[in-house]
Amino acid sequence: MAVQFLAPESLQNLLTVLEASGYQVMGPQLSEGAIVYDHINDVADLPRGIETLQKPGSYKLQQTSSTRFFNWANGPAALKPLLYKARQALWSCEQVAQAVNGGFVFKDLVPQAVPTAVIGVRPCDIAAMLIQDEHFIQSEYCDPYYKAERDALFTVAVNCSSCAETCFCASTGDGPSLDDGYDLLMDELDSGFLIRAGSTKGEQVLKKLPVTAASEDLTAMAAEQSAHAAEKQKRYLLDENMHANLFSQLDNRRWHDIAERCLSCGNCTSVCPTCFCHRETEQAELDGQSTRHFREWSSCFNADHSVMHGHSLRDSSELRYRQWMLHKLGSWIYQYGRSGCVGCGRCIAWCPAGIDFPAEANAISGEVELWEA
Amino acid sequence: MGSLVDLKKRTVCQAETKMKGNPYIPMSATIVERIEETPNIFTWKLKLDDEQQRKDYRFKCGQFNMVYLFGIGEVAISIMGSEGDSFLHTIQAVGRVTNAMSKLQPGDHVAIRGPYGIGWPMMESKSRDLVFITGGLGCAPAVSAIREAIKNRDEYGRLVIMQTVLHRHDMLWEPQYDEWRKVRSTQVLLASDRDKTAWPNWKKGRVGALFREAKFDINHCTVMCCGPHPMMTGTSRTLVDMGVKEDDIYLSLERNMQCALGHCGHCQMDEAFVCKDGPVFTYKRIKDVLERRGF
Ligand SMILES: Cc1cc2nc3c(=O)[nH]c(=O)nc-3n(C[C@H](O)[C@H](O)[C@H](O)COP(=O)(O)OP(=O)(O)OC[C@H]3O[C@@H](n4cnc5c(N)ncnc54)[C@H](O)[C@@H]3O)c2cc1C
Ligand code: SF4
Ligand code: SF4
Ligand code: FES
Numbered sequence: 001m002a003v004q005f006l007a008p009e010s011l012q013n014l015l016t017v018l019e020a021s022g023y024q025v026m027g028p029q030l031s032e033g034a035i036v037y038d039h040i041n042d043v044a045d046l047p048r049g050i051e052t053l054q055k056p057g058s059y060k061l062q063q064t065s066s067t068r069f070f071n072w073a074n075g076p077a078a079l080k081p082l083l084y085k086a087r088q089a090l091w092s093c094e095q096v097a098q099a100v101n102g103g104f105v106f107k108d109l110v111p112q113a114v115p116t117a118v119i120g121v122r123p124c125d126i127a128a129m130l131i132q133d134e135h136f137i138q139s140e141y142c143d144p145y146y147k148a149e150r151d152a153l154f155t156v157a158v159n160c161s162s163c164a165e166t167c168f169c170a171s172t173g174d175g176p177s178l179d180d181g182y183d184l185l186m187d188e189l190d191s192g193f194l195i196r197a198g199s200t201k202g203e204q205v206l207k208k209l210p211v212t213a214a215s216e217d218l219t220a221m222a223a224e225q226s227a228h229a230a231e232k233q234k235r236y237l238l239d240e241n242m243h244a245n246l247f248s249q250l251d252n253r254r255w256h257d258i259a260e261r262c263l264s265c266g267n268c269t270s271v272c273p274t275c276f277c278h279r280e281t282e283q284a285e286l287d288g289q290s291t292r293h294f295r296e297w298s299s300c301f302n303a304d305h306s307v308m309h310g311h312s313l314r315d316s317s318e319l320r321y322r323q324w325m326l327h328k329l330g331s332w333i334y335q336y337g338r339s340g341c342v343g344c345g346r347c348i349a350w351c352p353a354g355i356d357f358p359a360e361a362n363a364i365s366g367e368v369e370l371w372e373a
Numbered sequence: 374m375g376s377l378v379d380l381k382k383r384t385v386c387q388a389e390t391k392m393k394g395n396p397y398i399p400m401s402a403t404i405v406e407r408i409e410e411t412p413n414i415f416t417w418k419l420k421l422d423d424e425q426q427r428k429d430y431r432f433k434c435g436q437f438n439m440v441y442l443f444g445i446g447e448v449a450i451s452i453m454g455s456e457g458d459s460f461l462h463t464i465q466a467v468g469r470v471t472n473a474m475s476k477l478q479p480g481d482h483v484a485i486r487g488p489y490g491i492g493w494p495m496m497e498s499k500s501r502d503l504v505f506i507t508g509g510l511g512c513a514p515a516v517s518a519i520r521e522a523i524k525n526r527d528e529y530g531r532l533v534i535m536q537t538v539l540h541r542h543d544m545l546w547e548p549q550y551d552e553w554r555k556v557r558s559t560q561v562l563l564a565s566d567r568d569k570t571a572w573p574n575w576k577k578g579r580v581g582a583l584f585r586e587a588k589f590d591i592n593h594c595t596v597m598c599c600g601p602h603p604m605m606t607g608t609s610r611t612l613v614d615m616g617v618k619e620d621d622i623y624l625s626l627e628r629n630m631q632c633a634l635g636h637c638g639h640c641q642m643d644e645a646f647v648c649k650d651g652p653v654f655t656y657k658r659i660k661d662v663l664e665r666r667g668f
Contacts, residue, residue: 090397093443093484103401103422103482104443110395140649141396141634250665277638280631284444291444293397295637305639307629309467319667331644 003219004211006186006193011069012043014119014156017208023117023154026082028075033061035075037082037118046120047072054164054345057354070120070188073164074344078125078273079118083149084132087296090145090280094290109292110144113152121157124167124344126181127174128273129155134336135276154201157182161225163233166345168358171236174342177226187222194222234371235348237358239339243330245365250322254364259318261353266299268347268357269324274332274340277305300324329361396634399441399484400426405459407479410545414510415475416463418456419485427458434517435492435597435625435653438462439633441484442477446470449630449648451514452488463513463545489633490652493518494623498595502530504587506580506608508537508600512545514625514652515599523556530590532559535583537604541565541575562586580608584615591616597653599625606664609656619657626652626659642668 006014018025019041027040030047040046046069053060054073064071089109096105136146160167160176169175178185183202187194194214197203238245269275279298284291298305300323306313314320332340347357359371406418421427432438432452439447440462448470453461466475477483495518503522507515522529534553538544544563554561554574562583564576576582596612598605605624612622628647631637640647643662645654662668 091395093399093441095443095482101401101403101422101482103403104399104484106398106401106484108395108398136636139635141636143634143636144395144397247661276636278631279637279639280447282444282446288444295631298637298639300638305629308627313628314667322667326643327641331641334644335646 003194003196003214004206004209005214005218006195006209006211008067008192010210011193013209014205015041015043017205018117018119018154018156021117021205021208023115025117025119027119028070028072030061034059035061035072036077037075037079037120040119043069046070051162052164054166054349055354056166056348056356057351059349068161068188068190070158070160070186071162073160073162073167074122074124074346076271076346076350078344078346079121079129079153079155080132080273082116082118083129083153084136084146084276085149087294088145090293090295092290092292096289108144110148113148115152115154116149117154117156119156119158121155121182122160122344123157123175123178124169124342125273126155126157126178127169127172127342128344130181131274131336131338131340131342132276154183154205155181156184156186158186158188159222159226160229161188163229164345164349166235166348167233167343168235168237168345169343170230170233171358172239172339172341172343176229176233177223187225189218189221189225191218194218235345235356235358236362237329237339237341237343238362238365238367242339242361242365243333246326246330246361249364252364254360255318255322258321258355258360259316261355262317262321263353264301264317264320265352266301267350267352268355269299269301270297271346271350272328273344273346274328274342275299279304300327325357325361325364396486397632399439399447399486401482401484404477404479404481404483407477410463411543413466413475414463414545415466416453416461417477417483418459418461419483420459421485422482430460430488432460432488433492434495434521435514436488436490437514437633437652438485438487439489439630440464440474441486442470442474443482443484445473447486447631448474449489449627449633451625452517453513454517454520463510463516465510486633489648491650493597493625493653494595495521499528500530502533502589502594504533504535504589504594504596506535506596506598506600508580508604509539509543510545512536512599515597516546518597519553523553523559526556530558530593531588532556533562533587533589534560535562535564535580535587537564537566537580537583537600539565539567541568541570541572560587580604581611584611592618594621596622597625598622602663606660609660613656619660620655622656623653624656624659624663626654628652 026037028035029038049066051062052072092107094105136143182198197206278295281294328340401422402419408416437451440450441447450462466472628640630640633648635646635649
């Protein structure tokens with residue numbers, strides 16, 4: 001089906017059709033001063049007219065006179081916590097007499113995922129999800145926990161018309177408009193939404209919506225809006241030879257300078273939609289007969305990330321920050337055929353020290369011209 | 374710098390080690406035998422409890438298992454070898470999990486996931502001289518390869534087995550090494566760094582002290598080395614100076630490992646996931662990062 005037009009007053013129909021198709025619906029909402037995805041059944045709960053003001057170390061919301069629903073850039077959490085849980089029970093183990101040879105019985109705790117539709121997904125978040133799909137699903141060992149949630153997910157992405165100051169997705173090629181990876185994709189215009197399907201699941205939902213064929217004028221207007229949003233991004237990431245550039249600069253003074261500011265708090269890795277590191281933990285039940293095994297997000301900024309009996313391979317902030325940047329922008333290219341940064345800017349806004357990730361990366365690779373922070 | 378990871382190898386590993394079902398779930402096993410090697414090193418003979426799992430379980434020299442202790446957690450342990458339908462692990466008690474493991478007795482249960490990783494190049498090294506260089510407990514991952522070479526003695530050229538320790542009393546399995554010494558065209562060279570006594574068959578000093586006696590064809594050999602980090606880099610450099618090719622030198626590495634499945638990210642060394650792209654790498658592939666801090 002070609003691009004369709006959905007009137008603003010029909011947005012509620014989208015929610016209703018998704019619910020009727022068996023999905024629990026989640027969408028952007030205001031919570032404690034940030035945009036988060038939460039359960040939604042009424043478009044009145046969408047952050048209408050809200051804009052996000054993001055700067056290094058700062059994230060603020062602002063009410064504007066705009067009547068748009070998706071005029072904000074992004075919140076601290078992408079789709080990551082919905083698919084790759086911050087804490088996931090992996091299996092339980094019981095010692096039972098009737099087991100073979102009196103051994104252990106393991107129980108798989110792969111969740112029965114609830115079919116979930118998320119509306120208002122940003123292009124960079126779809127890009128990050130595709131990267132995590134590759135990491136968890138298309139790997140030698142398919143991760144059944146991630147896959148269960150992923151198979152149950154339906155995405156309604158909305159191209160960005162209003163980027164934050166921290167956004168640089170245009171330079172990474174991941175936004176502000178999207179090419180693929182979504183079930184439904186919308187452009188929000190003052191007169192309503194352009195909507196198209198990117199999957200069979202998406203087509204089935206689109207068929208049930210009160211849409212009309214979109215005019216050429218509107219599609220041109222949407223394309224122009226995206227182009228304009230891209231032009232306004234002042235941050236950018238040099239992507240040419242980033243791996244080689246960073247590796248030729250392992251002893252650069254600047255790592256040390258960054259470490260003077262970096263608190264090694266790991267906020268960046270936790271808000272980053274592509275970071276996948278986790279540690280495994282065990283929680284024994286009080287009866288001593290059973291126990292549960294978990295995995296929980298960890299970070300290369302934690303001291304235990306690289307520990308080997310007694311010593312840590314990366315025992316300073318300098319080496320840890322270098323690992324984070326070298327992995328994200330360098331090694332990632334060899335692992336997944338692209339860099340691990342989708343330009344969402346979260347690590348800039350949510351860094352308590354306001355460290356500007358792309359600016360540091362460009363500086364270390366020899367680019368002197370910096371934007372005004 | 375080029376790619377550390379041989380993508381072709383990755384697919385081979387994928388075809389050979391992929392397990393059925395949920396790869397995170399361990400398989401229950403019984404400790405059939407426990408041998409106390411030193412006060413803090415012990416060897417377990419383990420047998421999987423499930424008959425089908427026992428039949429399906431196959432490993433290659435240099436691979437490892439994730440060994441699980443009930444209620445505590447998992448650790449990565451090299452597979453030392455097999456005896457019938459059991460396999461061997463030699464474990465040094467160094468911390469939380471391994472200390473608790475050292476208290477278990479025959480009849481107790483643990484669980485394992487595995488085998489994981491790319492092992493030693495046994496097939497690729499047919500007809501070549503094999504040079505094993507190990508330090509400290511680092512010999513555990515190499516022992517399986519030495520056994521394999523001796524079992525199929527005719528398929529390889531000369532064997533040179535070099536082991537270095539700080540003190541002779543740190544040496545595990547000396548009688549085993551004496552047995553290997555009797556095998557055709559096999560040299561066993563031992564050195565201790567800190568001892569004063571001159572024992573027969575022992576040299577004083579480090580690996581360097583052994584190289585003078587080692588006889589192998591530098592143009593047609595495979596070196597398999599494991600031990601402490603500085604020992605591996607030092608040894609590799611010496612070998613390269615002697616004329617051994619960088620991609621004939623194989624090193625077995627250790628990194629923090631949580632999952633062994635390529636998911637948790639803890640074992641990364643530049644772009645390599647040591648758990649699945651290693652733990653055995655050629656010196657050529659990893660030398661650039663091996664000698665740098667922080668990888
Ligand atoms: C591929 C491989 C093969 C190994 N083979 C053997 C072997 O045959 N025999 C043996 O005794 N040891 C071996 N080790 C080392 C063994 O895994 C560690 O000694 C063990 O994890 C320490 O755990 P712990 O809880 O007792 O120690 P702690 O110091 O309390 O460790 C805390 C956590 O750190 C991690 N950790 C600590 N040290 C290491 C390490 N060296 N490697 C990986 N993770 C570590 C583990 O996640 C562990 O749970 C091997 C390691 C690897 C990576
Ligand atoms: S590195 Fe920063 S900007 Fe890039 S994807 Fe991660 S959080 Fe977003
Ligand atoms: S190593 Fe660091 S940067 Fe890379 S995925 Fe893990 S937490 Fe993220
Ligand atoms: S041990 Fe988890 S990725 Fe290698």
